[in-house]
Amino acid sequence: MLTKRQNLMETIKGGNPDRFVNQYEFMELIMEAPMDLPLAPGPGMTVKNKWGITFSWPEGQIGSFPVHDDEHKVVKDITKWKDVVKAPSVYYTDEEWAAAVAHANSVDRTDKFVTAFCAPGIFEMTHHLMGVEDALMNLYEEPEAMKELIDYVVEYELAYAQQVIEHLHPDALFHHDDWGSQISTLISPAMFEEFFLPAYKKVYGFWKENGVQLIVHHSDSYAATFVPFMIEMGIDIWQGAMTTNNIPELIKKYGGKISFMGDIDSGVVDHPTWSREEIAKYVAIACQRCGKLYFIPNLSQGLNISSFPGVYETTSEEIDRMS
Amino acid sequence: MTKIEEVKAKLEAGKAKLVPGLVQEALDEGNAVGDILQAMTDSMGVVGDKFSAGEIFVPEMLMAAKAMSKGVEVIKPLLTSTSTSSLGTCVIGTVQGDLHDIGKNLVTMMLESAGFNMIDLGVDVSTEKFIKAIKENENVTLVACSGLLTTTMSAMKETVQALKSSGLTGFKVIVGGAPVTQAMADEIGADGFAPDAGSATVKAKELVKA
Numbered sequence: 086m087l088t089k090r091q092n093l094m095e096t097i098k099g100g101n102p103d104r105f106v107n108q109y110e111f112m113e114l115i116m117e118a119p120m121d122l123p124l125a126p127g128p129g130m131t132v133k134n135k136w137g138i139t140f141s142w143p144e145g146q147i148g149s150f151p152v153h154d155d156e157h158k159v160v161k162d163i164t165k166w167k168d169v170v171k172a173p174s175v176y177y178t179d180e181e182w183a184a185a186v187a188h189a190n191s192v193d194r195t196d197k198f199v200t201a202f203c204a205p206g207i208f209e210m211t212h213h214l215m216g217v218e219d220a221l222m223n224l225y226e227e228p229e230a231m232k233e234l235i236d237y238v239v240e241y242e243l244a245y246a247q248q249v250i251e252h253l254h255p256d257a258l259f260h261h262d263d264w265g266s267q268i269s270t271l272i273s274p275a276m277f278e279e280f281f282l283p284a285y286k287k288v289y290g291f292w293k294e295n296g297v298q299l300i301v302h303h304s305d306s307y308a309a310t311f312v313p314f315m316i317e318m319g320i321d322i323w324q325g326a327m328t329t330n331n332i333p334e335l336i337k338k339y340g341g342k343i344s345f346m347g348d349i350d351s352g353v354v355d356h357p358t359w360s361r362e363e364i365a366k367y368v369a370i371a372c373q374r375c376g377k378l379y380f381i382p383n384l385s386q387g388l389n390i391s392s393f394p395g396v397y398e399t400t401s402e403e404i405d406r407m408s
Numbered sequence: 409m410t411k412i413e414e415v416k417a418k419l420e421a422g423k424a425k426l427v428p429g430l431v432q433e434a435l436d437e438g439n440a441v442g443d444i445l446q447a448m449t450d451s452m453g454v455v456g457d458k459f460s461a462g463e464i465f466v467p468e469m470l471m472a473a474k475a476m477s478k479g480v481e482v483i484k485p486l487l488t489s490t491s492t493s494s495l496g497t498c499v500i501g502t503v504q505g506d507l508h509d510i511g512k513n514l515v516t517m518m519l520e521s522a523g524f525n526m527i528d529l530g531v532d533v534s535t536e537k538f539i540k541a542i543k544e545n546e547n548v549t550l551v552a553c554s555g556l557l558t559t560t561m562s563a564m565k566e567t568v569q570a571l572k573s574s575g576l577t578g579f580k581v582i583v584g585g586a587p588v589t590q591a592m593a594d595e596i597g598a599d600g601f602a603p604d605a606g607s608a609t610v611k612a613k614e615l616v617k618a
């Protein structure tokens with residue numbers, strides 16, 4: 086039997102996988118690494134992160150949200166972003182790295198990929214700083230200032246990557262950036278190509294030059310029209326690919342250049358009244374129509390968890406049954 | 409190209425800085441305020457259709473809506489109740505437990521440009537708040553509920569059912585948001601559903617005129 090890592094490589098290279106790659110099994114995510122997550126830690130809490138962005142998780146809500154009223158928006162006027170945006174330091178003490186280093190060292194790298202985690206993405210960072218409507222309109226109204234800000238975020242990501250690479254020597258990167266709603270991308274392909282493709286070429290290029298073999302990008306949305314850009318920027322696996330993308334067709338068109346991880350929409354199976362039968366049904370549909378090559382059956386959620394306890398594990402069991 | 413055609417072209421291209429000047433020129437040429445407003449409204453309809461068809465994206469919609477509102481500012485002082493087509497007041501909000509508002513804001517802009525007087529209650533709106541707004545505002549013809557989280561679909565159902573059993577009348581209820589479907593809208597007793605902001609205006613007009 087192939088190891089998880091070998092089976093993954095066979096799958097994305099178009100070889101002979103001996104079973105379906107099962108969701109996130111090939112990635113050992115090193116979540117202990119010091120990082121600046123875009124989240125408030127729990128209900129009723131509000132935090133200001135190191136970029137100065139306020140995140141609040143109001144009681145009774147299912148998650149946290151960046152606060153963008155006039156008082157809390159970091160960037161109120163994009164032409165003056167330099168006065169207000171200050172990237173945090175990427176330097177952490179050995180003590181702060183210790184847990185992550187120990188975790189990475191404990192992994193059998195012949196079986197799994199030691200995987201670094203990065204969130205938010207570059208597009209997400211722009212809208213966390215100023216609110217999504219301003220971020221989108223500024224792409225039209227102040228494109229030069231937006232490009233400068235994007236470059237600045239890229240510099241930060243590169244500096245952080247350098248630290249992660251030195252401490253963990255990761256084999257893979259799992260990087261988030263949500264680019265769409267379930268039926269379309271938030272911006273046009275042309276705009277994406279102009280603003281975000283160059284940024285990601287730099288970032289993903291750097292990780293790859295430094296020993297990272299596998300780039301896994303999360304966008305749980307429609308983004309079929311961005312696949313050529315994903316390939317160009319060096320993404321190996323697009324995680325979160327929702328059913329609205331017509332994944333079988335994407336596999337036919339792009340298989341061998343990129344692989345797709347998803348085709349089981351969390352929204353459809355991960356709900357309070359979930360059942361094994363329902364999960365089995367959607368797992369079977371995904372596995373049968375996509376096949377074993379260039380495809381990894383997975384819930385669209387951006388981590389190896391589900392919103393409702395049991396759904397992730399049951400999905401894994403059903404994928405094993407399909408194998 | 410006539411001035412009015414120029415206004416339309418620039419509005420559809422989202423040129424928020426140019427539209428106000430062109431509207432002023434169109435007025436100076438002697439065009440009727442109502443005609444200019446109608447032209448802009450028609451253009452927003454075109455923008456909505458392009459969005460529904462996937463030809464344009466959220467930034468283009470936002471820019472067109474901004475151009476429209478800048479243009480409307482110029483003619484606002486001249487608008488009399490007879491020159492505005494009135495579809496009545498629409499109360500809109502994202503349902504309780506949900507904070508997403510991009511989709512709701514696009515729908516708000518489109519309905520406003522179609523001729524509704526919009527009362528935007530924001531996000532995380534409780535059933536009580538919806539009901540209070542219907543009581544406090546005149547001529548409410550439409551209540552629009554948005555929801556993006558599958559977990560808030562129950563809040564949407566509660567809201568729709570409370571509105572329907574409140575004893576208040578004169579309005580229709582329209583729902584939308586990524587996880588909402590026509591089947592779900594029927595099941596929870598809403599009067600209408602639309603999958604995007606462009607078709608929301610078509611549906612909304614149809615509902616209030618019915």
Ligand code: B12
Nearest residue numbers: 148149266267507508509511554557558584585586604605
């Ligand atoms: C942008 C975004 C955010 C932004 C929101 C910014 C903002 N100001 O709204 C941020 C980053 C803040 C955010 C936060 C969160 N998000 Co969010 N987010 C999205 C994303 C990527 C896009 C949504 C969007 O704006 N689309 C663009 C607009 C134009 O489309 P739309 O909203 O669908 O609206 C259109 C139509 O639906 C329709 N419409 C909308 N409303 C109405 C109303 C009427 C009456 C009508 C007729 C039509 C209509 O017209 C609109 C225009 O065409 C989606 C991904 C997705 N696949 O949808 C996730 C998503 C909705 N988010 C999700 C989650 C989980 C969250 C968080 C809980 C994350 C967290 N753990 O903190 C929090 C939410 C907290 C809360 N309590 O609400 C999940 C929901 C999963 C689920 N099963 O329910 C999604 C689906 C992502 C995912 N797959 O995990 N999010």
